[in-house]
Amino acid sequence: MNMAQTHLHKVELLPKDYKTDTKPFWCPGCGDHGVLTAVYRALADLGVDPNYLVNISGIGCSSRLPYFVRSYKMHTLHGRAGAVATGTQLARPDLAILVNGGDGDGFSIGGGHMPHLARKNINMTYVLMDNRIYGLTKGQVSPTSQRKMKAYTTPYGGVEEPMDPVLYMLTYGASYVAQSLATDVKMTARLIKEGMEHKGFAFINVMSHCPSFNQIDDAKYFKGAAEELPEGHDVSDIDAAMHAVNVAHQEGRIPVGLLFRQERPTLDEYMAELVKQAGGSPDYDLRKIIDLARP
Amino acid sequence: MDKNDLIIRVAGEGGEGIISTGDFITQACARAGLEVYTFKTFPAEIKGGYAMYQTRASAAPLYCQGDTFDVLCAFNGEAYDLNRSRLIPGTAFVYDGPGGDFEPDVPPGVYAYPIPMTQTAKEMGSIRSKNMVALGALSQLFNIPEDALREIIVAKFTKKGTTVVEGNLNAFTRGRELAAALPKTDPWQIKAPESKRDVVVLSGNDAVGLGALIAGLEFFAAYPITPATEIARYVARHLPKRGGTLIQAEDEIAAVSQVVGASFAGKKAMTATSGPGLALMGEMLGMSFMSETPCVVVDVQRGGPSTGLPTKHEQSDLFLAIHGSHGDCGRIVLSVEGVGDCVGLTVEAFNLAEKYQCPVLLLSDGSLAFSTQTLPYPDPASYRVVSRKRWDGKGEYRRYAITDDYISPMADPGTPGGMHIATGLEHDQDGEPNYTAANHEAMQAKRFRKLDGVVKDFAPVETDGEGEADLGIIAWGSTIGVVREAIARLRAEGVSVKGFYPKLLWPMPAEQYEAFGATCRKLMLPEVNFTGQLAHFIRSETSLRPESYTICGGLPFTPAMIVGKAKEMLP
Structure with missing residues (x-):
């Protein structure tokens, strides 16, 4: 693992030092509180300088998380957090980029961006807080809701098959894919920390129960369905990762832990190389470019 | 008779070298010190279809493509049919014949010059040199600078080897000979001016790219769309030399999102698109306005609505540009007259975005996108370049502080003490969400009053x-x-x-x-x-x-x- 990340500016802070004055607005008992605690812990463990941390989110309950984290931050549009973060990361590869969002934000309205964040290997950590429901709009089925779920707009039960976020991200070419439960703060913090240390696009799906609108996938359900990856799971083996997820998905289980990790160049590295080859510099004389347009 | 303002139209099947023939004429005229203004149409499809390239050359300044041509060069029957109504008395008509695919019925008063373009090219061993035969004939008949044309042919084909260069030069010479054998009956001759000026020849799209570079562009994101894609091509070629970053986005929503993300990170960023792409960007332009994040969007307008007429000219995105976002959303909208503006107003678009921290839209259009024009050599030092006001690090930072001019200094990530949130939610001066009536009214007033300075700031009409x-x-x-x-x-x-x-x-x-x-x-x-x-x-x-x-x-x-x-x- 590449421990020497230039974008992590080492400081010594405690988890509470990453808290802002704004109190989390989530319902009591919401899994998002656990994710937030894990984020604080991961940041403190890594010693991320808040001045060089940019926390970006879309829209939804979970997308409020940046308000509670001391950092530079953007609260963007529904589904666009990853795309906005791409611009920030490429413009300033020296920054640490943390993206938060929900299942609807990431895989419904923002689903078109996910493949490209993954395959382009944009150097950021995307923590998806998956509650399998639209919470902020008071309970409609999401792309990860179980079929037959009765909700706001599915009074007779939902009719669509859910998708599996980690299976998609493995397929899309994410270079770090992990899954955990919001109730397991320790594991979640470790996976976020490792994700931020990872050079490239790190995706962590955190099952974050919604006590207000999702009565099916509650904390107890997630705990019962969760299953640690077998001893000796090879995190460099994409087939093993996909197999594990596929089998678990079919059997209604949720594999937790680090599924897959791969070292490969990030988009900003490729671009830096390209600029280097072009002899690129802000001092490059524009006249040399303009001269090419002489008749 | 010399004519100091001559319009030559070359027309035929796409893929027959119509565009390069027009380009050669344009470059040669510009080299000889003439002003040029070109106008092209081409099919939306990749292969085949009618293509047309018109070059207007003059010793005097040119402002538009003119009314119609003085000289028509038709490569095939379709080109003849489509332009026949404009073959009015006094025009000259050069066409592929005998041996072409049509026999024209030359209207009275039109000076006709049959040049066996296809036949000659075949005799010389390469049908691909048909356009060089035509170019030679045009050069002979209308005094298009021969030496400049030869230089340009050599430069263009050198990479393909001496055989190709010689083949093209021979076809060009043969075209001149064929035309010289015909009696010159029309009065049209291009006359180059005595003195040459220092000029460049750029298309509208390339000029936008150049303007962006002069303005200090650091980040460019775009999704391919006709007729704007050449801006991305130009920037992709030159931005790395300046150390900047370019990304081809997965769609226009991503492109403008990336621009806003890069701008938040402190960089000068832009995207370029056409109407359909701009329609997708509306929501993020609202975010740019609400979060006061500078953002430059170029819209090369095309025929609409919907997919419309992708390669055709229209000025129909003004409603969208001015009001294309939900809620009360301010922005600055500029539009360019010609290629010179494509450079200068792109610089100005960045200046305004940086100063006023809002979306700035620059409207170009389908005819300008591909029109090449001469303009005086644009000295980068002659353009005023503005950067955003940044926080001086003194006191407590308030991102959206209401100041005298309503412009709040920005802080790039990494600035100690400058941490803040850029949010699309209504917020107070610290960026904290606040939906109270008093706050919303105060902050909307801040964002709009900020723009009161724009009219005064911009050159008078x-x-x-x-x-x-x-x-x-x-x-x-x-x-x-x-x-x-x-x-x-x-x-x-x-x-x-x-x-x-x-x-x-x-x-x-x-x-x-x-x-x-x-x-x-x-x-x-x-x-x-x-x-x-x-x-x-x-x-x-x-x-x-x-x-x-x-x-x-x-x-x-x-x-x-x-x-x-x-x-x-x-x-």
Whole structure:
């Protein structure tokens, strides 16, 4: 693992030092509180300088998380957090980029961006807080809701098959894919920390129960369905990762832990190389470019 | 007879070298010190279809593509059929014959020159040199600088080896010989000026890219779309030299999102698109306005609505540009007249975005996108370049502090003490969400009052003519150039006429419109759209009631059309 990340500016802070004055607005008992605690812990463990941390989110309950984290931050549009973060990361590869969002934000309205964040290997950590429901709009089925779920707009039960976020991200070419439960703060913090240390696009799906609108996938359900990856799971083996997820998905289980990790160049590295080859510099004389347009 | 303003149209099947023939003529004329203004049409499909490239060359300044051609060079029967109605007495007609795919019925008064282009090319061993035979003939007949053409042919084909270079030069020479054997009956000759000026030849799209580089562009994101993609091509080629970053986004929503993300990170960022892409960007432009994050978007307008006429010219995105976001959303909208503006106003778009921390839209159009024009060598040092106001690090930082000019200093990530949130939610001066009536009213007022300075900041609208006039013509975009030429002709006939050429379209310099209108007995507003979009804004923002003159056939106005309309309005 590449421990020497230039974008992590080492400081010594405690988890509470990453808290802002704004109190989390989530319902009591919401899994998002656990994710937030894990984020604080991961940041403190890594010693991320808040001045060089940019926390970006879309829209939804979970997308409020940046308000509670001391950092530079953007609260963007529904589904666009990853795309906005791409611009920030490429413009300033020296920054640490943390993206938060929900299942609807990431895989419904923002689903078109996910493949490209993954395959382009944009150097950021995307923590998806998956509650399998639209919470902020008071309970409609999401792309990860179980079929037959009765909700706001599915009074007779939902009719669509859910998708599996980690299976998609493995397929899309994410270079770090992990899954955990919001109730397991320790594991979640470790996976976020490792994700931020990872050079490239790190995706962590955190099952974050919604006590207000999702009565099916509650904390107890997630705990019962969760299953640690077998001893000796090879995190460099994409087939093993996909197999594990596929089998678990079919059997209604949720594999937790680090599924897959791969070292490969990030988009900003490729671009830096390209600029280097072009002899690129802000001092490059524009006249040399303009001269090419002489008749 | 010398003609100091000659229009040559080359037309035929796409893929026959029509575009490169036109390019060679254009480059040679510009090398010889002539002004050029080109106009092209090509099919939306990749292979085949009718293609046309028209070069206007003159020793005097040129503002538009003109009315019609003086010389038509037809490579095939389709080109002849499509242009036959414009073969009016006095025009010259060079065509592929004998041995071509058609036998023209040359209209009376037209000077015809049959050149066996296809046959000669075949005899010389390469049908691909057909366009070089045509180029040679045109060069001989109309005095297109021969030496410059030879230099350009050599430069163009050197990479392909000496055989290809020789083959093309021989075909060119043969074309000259064939034309020299015909009696020259028409009076048209291009005459190059004595003195040469330091110029460049750029298309509108390339010029936008250059303008962005001069402005200090650091990040560019775009999704391919006709007719804007050449901007990305130009930037992709040159931005890495300046150390900048370019990304091809997965869609236009991502492109503008990446621009906002990069701008938040402290970089000068832009995207370029056409109408369909701009329609997708509306929500993020609202985020740019709400979060006060600078953002530059170039819209190269094409025929709409929907997929519309992707390769055709129209000026129909003004409604979308000015109001295309939900909620009350401010922005600055500029539009370019010609290639020179594509450089200068792109720089200005960045300056305004940086200063006012809001979305700035720059409207170009389908005919300008591909039109190449000469312009004086653009010295980068001659452009004013503005960067955003940054926090000085003193005291406590408030990202959205209400200041005297309503502009709040920004802090790039990494600035100690400058941590803040850029949010699309309504927020207070610290960026904290706040939905109270008093706060929303205060912050909306802040974001809009900030823009009060724009009109004063921007150069006053150019007025063509002084005093009172019987007719005033208001024009925007590339229609301005057409109106300039029409006004010159009308004045030569003794018509009392003035022009008004706004380039800052929003916020609207209403007082300047009023002042212009007060000096004109009647007002005309020609624009290439169905609904009269600028006329609509003038009616809503001023007391003026200009007579709308709209066309939407996929082509720009001609000066003759404007002259005709003026005479109709002033019986």
